Structure formats: structure tokens, C-alpha cells
Amino acid sequence: MRLLFLGGVRTVTGSMHVLETEGHRLLLECGLFQGHRREANLKNRSLPIPFDVNMIDSALLSHAHIDHAGNFPSLAKKGFDQNIYSTPATRDLCSVMLRDSAYLQEQDAEFINRNNLYDPDLGPVEPLYQEHDVHKAISQFVSVDYRREFDVSPKIRAKFLDAGHVLGSSIIQLDVKTKSGKTRIAFTGDLGRKNMPLSNDPEIPVRPNYLIMESTYGDRSHEPVSDMKKELSRVINQTYQRRGKIIVPSFSLERTQVLVFLIAQLFREKEIPKIPVYVDSPLSVRLTDIFKVHPDCFDEEVRRTIESGKDPFGHANLKYITSVQESMALNTREDPMIIISASGMCEGGRIVHHIRNNMGNPNNTILIIGFMAKHTLGRRIVERQRKLRIFGVDRELNARVEVINSFSAHADKGELLDFVExxxxxxxxxFIVHGDEEQSLALANTLSTHGYDGVVVPFPKQFIEID
Ligand SMILES: [Zn+2]
Structure with a gap:
């Protein structure tokens, strides 16, 4: 049999791999490439699969992030009609995440056409996919709970283990029958960290023969998880004393729910004053509703909160906002408050309005709890640039900028090594995948120096024979 690495190799987005065995071709992930608009658009339109999509016999998905799941609607649009296996929570999250993605694709196409940014020889562009393609893809999902074995083909038995990364995230374990017995392949998807709020610790596959593993932070160490709550309490209390507002750009999936859970805990423990909290993002609100119907995915701490009759994602001082009017009404308020909004890297959505309205006041705080890619407004805020260009106008950044690094949902260098051991x-x-090249190479080097043989950082479209 052989593995074919198609996307998310020597880079972080666009995850896509294939396992070819005798008689079965299995697709692992079908992620969207994310980056500069033009490059991303071109890459996503030409799926990197070197054969007809009808030659794929089944697909498995580790979790609902768009760089892992976001191109399944294109695959469905091109005629792929086989099962897509995932955990139940991943399927439910995908139905929301992929519809949101279709909406963004439609807006993107409209922007390109309105501004004549398309290739004149080819004419106006169509959206990469639309909502009806999402519905088709979702209808192909088959949900299987953690630790329940299932047959993907007569010779391949699969199982999802908890990856502890986001709700429903899994490590995919594949047992392939061979002439000499059995080969076990484990694919980490994105690997979480121990002791994170909400999630269980990542499970460990039992004696795999091959690992396909992520390396987002293959050469970096995070602040300890225990810092998260302490630092959050400090920032809230200090801003409250200045009578300022706290603006938090946050990813809608998992990061927002972790933040809301910790703030609700701090209220109950009387560590912070009764400051109003607003989650101002329609996508975050829809995703939080899905969290509420999957108590099976949570750790002991959240389950105890639910069993004691409390809402882990709700509190008297916390309000979820979907309407534009309610969102705009926050602009005129002068009292201290926490506003959690999207997008996570401040590239669009309601957070940009909240930053524009609050960045000039030195009593306010912009709290950064997520990774900010180069060339994003979020990155310029982390760099504390004095002036930021927003909606075409340069504005002064006088608000305080606080960065808490301990929120990361990816295992760091030490945690990845620990997992392998x-x-x-x-x-x-x-096989080291899903990392910027230097991160992947650094992890490969660390593993080799710890005595591991057969460590490879594949190139895109590389085939590797395994037995
Ligand atoms: Zn992820």
C-alpha cells in the first residue's frame, strides 16, 4: 500500500492525504487552502487530487476546521458520492462551518466580479461552491462515536480517538489487513494539549506502525495552560479599574467557548467584578448551540458543571448577540464591558468595527488570545503599531494590547515528542505534515535525535510505499 500526500504538507492549510490499499482508495481530509486571495482561490479551485474524484472509495475527517474540512463541498460538487466518516460533533459543526464558508465563497466571487478582478479571457468567476453543494456533502456524512470500531472496507477497520483539539476532534486510527498480518496507521489530525478547559486530554493510539502527524508548533513551546485563567483575571480586573472596555478577537469554534467558560467560572469564584460580557458573532452563537448538545465530548469539569444544573456557556452577565442593531448599540455605551467577536485574526466581520470604535481610548484593552498570521490586522495589533489602517483610514492605536499565549489548542514541541514516545x-x-516548513523540519530533527527512524517530511504530491 502507499500514502499520497496532497495538501497541508510543508504548509499549514489545505490538509489532504490518500491511503491506497489493494482495492480501496481512502481520502483523509479535504481542507481549504487559506492565504492570499488570488493564490488561495486558484489552489482551491483545482483540487490537488491527481485522479478522478469518483475513484475515491471513502473519506475520513478528523475535525471541523475549514483547513481540514472546507473543500468537501467542492468534492461533492465534482461528483464524489461516497461516505465521509467523522464523529457526530464534527458532522454537526461542519453543517454550520461549511454553510458559513459557502456564504464567504459567494461574497468573494461577488467581490471579484464587481471589481473586475477576474481573468478577462475566462470571464466572471462562480463561487467555489454554494449552499446546495454543502447540503450534498453533509448528506454523505456517516457519524461514528469515539472508540467505536467500524469497517471502511473489507480490509480496513477504523476508529476515532479523542484528539483534544476542538469539539469532536479525532485522531484517526486505521488497521489495514496485510498478507503478513495487520498494519496500524494513526493520523493525528490536529493534536490538542493536556489539561485544556472543555476538552479531554489527547488519547494515545496503541502501538501504531506508522504515524502521520501534525507539526504546527514543531519548534515552539507554549506558556503553561495554568496561566490562562490567572492572566485573564488580571486583564479583566485591571481594565475594569480603568473603567475601560475589553475587546477580544476570537475564533468562533472552541476558542470563544473556552473563553466564555473561563469567564463564567471567574464570575462564580468572585475573582472578577460583574462586568457585562457580549458574544457578538452569529457564527459563534450557532456553534455554541452545537456545543450544548454534545456533553459526551467534554471533560470531567464541564460534565460536573452541567450535572450541578449550571450552564457552562451561560451566566446572568453574559449575552449572545446576533442582530446588527444590538451589535451597533454597544458603540454608544461608555461602561466597562467585555466584547468577544469574530473574525479571529480581525480580517473581517464585526470585530473590525469594535476595534475601530475602541482603539483610540487608552483605558480600553484589546486582548489577543489567538495566533495572528502575517499581513493581518490582528498581527499589526500584536506588533502594537502606532497607526492602523481600518476601512481606508489611518487611526491611532492608544488602547492597551495584552497578549495571552496559553490559549493555543495545538500541542507544542515538547507535547508532540511526548505523544510520539x-x-x-x-x-x-x-510522516510530518501540517506545519510551516521550518516547524516540520525542526520536529523531524528532534525525533531523529531521539532515535526514531523513518522520519520523513513529505513534499506535495509525494507517494510513499509502506507495508
Ligand atoms: Zn484544527
Whole structure:
């Protein structure tokens, strides 16, 4: 059999791999490439699959992030009609995330056409996919709970293990029958961290022979998880004393729910004053509703909160906002408050309005709790640039900028090594994917110096034979 690495290799987005066995071709992930508009558009339109999509016999998905799941509607649009296996929470999150993605694709196409940014030889562009393509893809999902084995083909048995990264995220374990017995392949998807709020700790596959593993932070160490709540309490209290507002750009999936959970805990423990909290993002509100119907995915702490009759994602001082009028009404308020909004990197959406309205006042705080890619407004805020260009106008950044790094939902260098060490001694090959090139190469180097053989950082479109 062989593995084919198609996307999310030597880069972080666009995850896509194929396992070819005798008689079955299995797709792992179908992620969207994210980056500069033009480059992303071109890459996503020409799916990097080197054969007809009807030659794929089944697909498995580790979690609902768009860089892992976001191109399944294109696959469905091109005629792929087989099962897409995931956990139940991943399927439910995908139905919301992919519809949101279709809406963004339609807006994107409209922008390109309105501003004549398309290739004149080819004419106006169509959206990458639309809502009806999402509905088709969602109808192909087959949900299987964690730790329930299922047959993908007569020779491939699969199982999802908890990856502890976001709600429903999984490590995919595949047992392939071979002439000499069985080969176990484990694909980490995105690997979470121990002791994170809401999630269980990542599970460890039992003695896999091959690992396909992520390396987002292959060469970096995070602040300890225990800092998260302490730092959050400090920032809220200090801003409250200045009678300022706290503006938090936050990813809608998982990061917002973790933040809301910790703030509700701090209220109950009387560590922070009764400051109003607004979650101002329609997508975050829809995703939080899905969290509420999957108590099976939470750790002991959240389950205890639910069993004691409390809402882990609600509190008397916390309000979820969907309407534009309510969102705009926050602009005129002068009292201290926390506004959590999207997008996570401040590239669009309601957060940009909140930043524009509050960045000039030195009593306010912009609280950064997520990764900010180069060339985003979020990155310029992290760099504390004196002037920021928003909606075509340069504006002064006088608000305080606080950065808390401990919120990361990806295992760091030490945690990745720890994971491999716990996988046992039967590893014959480790394929490092899903990381910027220097991060992937650094992790490969760390593993080799710890005595692991067969560590490879594949190139895009590379085939690797395994046995
Ligand atoms: Zn992810």
C-alpha cells in the first residue's frame, strides 16, 4: 500500500492525504487552502487530487476546521458520492462551518466580479461552491462515536480517538489487513494539549506502525495552560479599574467557548467584578448551540458543571448577540464591558468595527488570545503599531494590547515528542505534515535525535510505499 500526500504538507492549510490499499482508495481530509486571495482561490479551485474524484472509495475527517474540512463541498460538487466518516460533533459543526464558508465563497466571487478582478479571457468567476453543494456533502456524512470500531472496507477497520483539539476532534486510527498480518496507521489530525478547559486530554493510539502527524508548533513551546485563567483575571480586573472596555478577537469554534467558560467560572469564584460580557458573532452563537448538545465530548469539569444544573456557556452577565442593531448599540455605551467577536485574526466581520470604535481610548484593552498570521490586522495589533489602517483610514492605536499565549489548542514541541514516545516501540515511519516548513523540519530533527527512524517530511504530491 502507499500514502499520497496532497495538501497541508510543508504548509499549514489545505490538509489532504490518500491511503491506497489493494482495492480501496481512502481520502483523509479535504481542507481549504487559506492565504492570499488570488493564490488561495486558484489552489482551491483545482483540487490537488491527481485522479478522478469518483475513484475515491471513502473519506475520513478528523475535525471541523475549514483547513481540514472546507473543500468537501467542492468534492461533492465534482461528483464524489461516497461516505465521509467523522464523529457526530464534527458532522454537526461542519453543517454550520461549511454553510458559513459557502456564504464567504459567494461574497468573494461577488467581490471579484464587481471589481473586475477576474481573468478577462475566462470571464466572471462562480463561487467555489454554494449552499446546495454543502447540503450534498453533509448528506454523505456517516457519524461514528469515539472508540467505536467500524469497517471502511473489507480490509480496513477504523476508529476515532479523542484528539483534544476542538469539539469532536479525532485522531484517526486505521488497521489495514496485510498478507503478513495487520498494519496500524494513526493520523493525528490536529493534536490538542493536556489539561485544556472543555476538552479531554489527547488519547494515545496503541502501538501504531506508522504515524502521520501534525507539526504546527514543531519548534515552539507554549506558556503553561495554568496561566490562562490567572492572566485573564488580571486583564479583566485591571481594565475594569480603568473603567475601560475589553475587546477580544476570537475564533468562533472552541476558542470563544473556552473563553466564555473561563469567564463564567471567574464570575462564580468572585475573582472578577460583574462586568457585562457580549458574544457578538452569529457564527459563534450557532456553534455554541452545537456545543450544548454534545456533553459526551467534554471533560470531567464541564460534565460536573452541567450535572450541578449550571450552564457552562451561560451566566446572568453574559449575552449572545446576533442582530446588527444590538451589535451597533454597544458603540454608544461608555461602561466597562467585555466584547468577544469574530473574525479571529480581525480580517473581517464585526470585530473590525469594535476595534475601530475602541482603539483610540487608552483605558480600553484589546486582548489577543489567538495566533495572528502575517499581513493581518490582528498581527499589526500584536506588533502594537502606532497607526492602523481600518476601512481606508489611518487611526491611532492608544488602547492597551495584552497578549495571552496559553490559549493555543495545538500541542507544542515538547507535547508532540511526548505523544510520539507514548505511541510505543513499533513505529516504522513517521510522516510530518501540517506545519510551516521550518516547524516540520525542526520536529523531524528532534525525533531523529531521539532515535526514531523513518522520519520523513513529505513534499506535495509525494507517494510513499509502506507495508
Ligand atoms: Zn484544527
Amino acid at each position: 507514548q505511541c510505543g516501540k513499533e513505529l516504522k515511519g513517521i
